[in-house]
Amino acid sequence: MRYRETGELHLDFHGATNTTISYIAKNFGEKALHEILFAVGQKVYKSIHEKLKQGDASELIEHWQYFFTREKGVFKIKETPDAIVLEVAECPAVRQLLKLGLTPSPIFCTQTILVNEALCEGTPFEFKTEVTGYGKCRQTIAKRGIK
Amino acid sequence: MIPSDHFVRFYNEVFKFLDKQGDGALENYYLEISRHQELHCLELFKTKGLQGMYDYWEHIRIEENCDLTLNLQPDCLVLTMNKCPSLTKAMDNDAGLCLKYCDHCPGWVVPLLKNAGYDCQYDIIDRQLPRCRMKITRVISWT
Numbered sequence: 001m002r003y004r005e006t007g008e009l010h011l012d013f014h015g016a017t018n019t020t021i022s023y024i025a026k027n028f029g030e031k032a033l034h035e036i037l038f039a040v041g042q043k044v045y046k047s048i049h050e051k052l053k054q055g056d057a058s059e060l061i062e063h064w065q066y067f068f069t070r071e072k073g074v075f076k077i078k079e080t081p082d083a084i085v086l087e088v089a090e091c092p093a094v095r096q097l098l099k100l101g102l103t104p105s106p107i108f109c110t111q112t113i114l115v116n117e118a119l120c121e122g123t124p125f126e127f128k129t130e131v132t133g134y135g136k137c138r139q140t141i142a143k144r145g146i147k
Numbered sequence: 148m149i150p151s152d153h154f155v156r157f158y159n160e161v162f163k164f165l166d167k168q169g170d171g172a173l174e175n176y177y178l179e180i181s182r183h184q185e186l187h188c189l190e191l192f193k194t195k196g197l198q199g200m201y202d203y204w205e206h207i208r209i210e211e212n213c214d215l216t217l218n219l220q221p222d223c224l225v226l227t228m229n230k231c232p233s234l235t236k237a238m239d240n241d242a243g244l245c246l247k248y249c250d251h252c253p254g255w256v257v258p259l260l261k262n263a264g265y266d267c268q269y270d271i272i273d274r275q276l277p278r279c280r281m282k283i284t285r286v287i288s289w290t
Binding site for chain 1: 148149150151152153154156158161164168176179183187207209210212239240242243
């Protein structure tokens, strides 16, 4: 895995992400958010993206496992022959916003949706990101054409 | 979720985008972050002054894994960043570094300190070296 941080966590960064996403959307529009978050998905996470292009989702699964564990999220990863599903029952980012007394932006989860879309663009995979409740989501990655 | 560990790499992409927009877009964003940071700092800085600032950056030193020396004197606080974890991560990054990355720090810190009644001299030293220094002093009123 390309990035594997250790040591203490500064969870308040989720608050700055919340502020930033709202600010960019309000002042520069959705296309701007798309540009920034696609750069995150395909340039920052180049290693995951390149592996997905080769049909290999292993680094993405390792990334989910490592960082959701590190931030004490409540989640499960289920692998089936056709798909890999990340089921998030308590998102650590939303939990931290609430702890700070912040209201999550209505588009807070756009970070996940667009980074996932970026990761899958030009690969044999497609992503479905469903927000299933407050701080809950289901992220499904499957080979294109498999229902 | 962008992990909190990876926020700075997201931030780095935000800076690249805003820098391309020109017309003060980057500086206006720093002010938005400064307003956001008031939530964490302003009351503390106003009520506890330099000691409050010491407490805040000591907390940051630990949580952000900084190699940071804090020197609290009766009339000033000097922060010497020996190895900035934020710039270090932004440089250890397949997307490449925004060369204005370091500017965000004085960009939000200086206006916030001014609102709290303090001056800040900020020395970035070198935008590609994870080191910097700032000295905070109380604004002296002559009236």
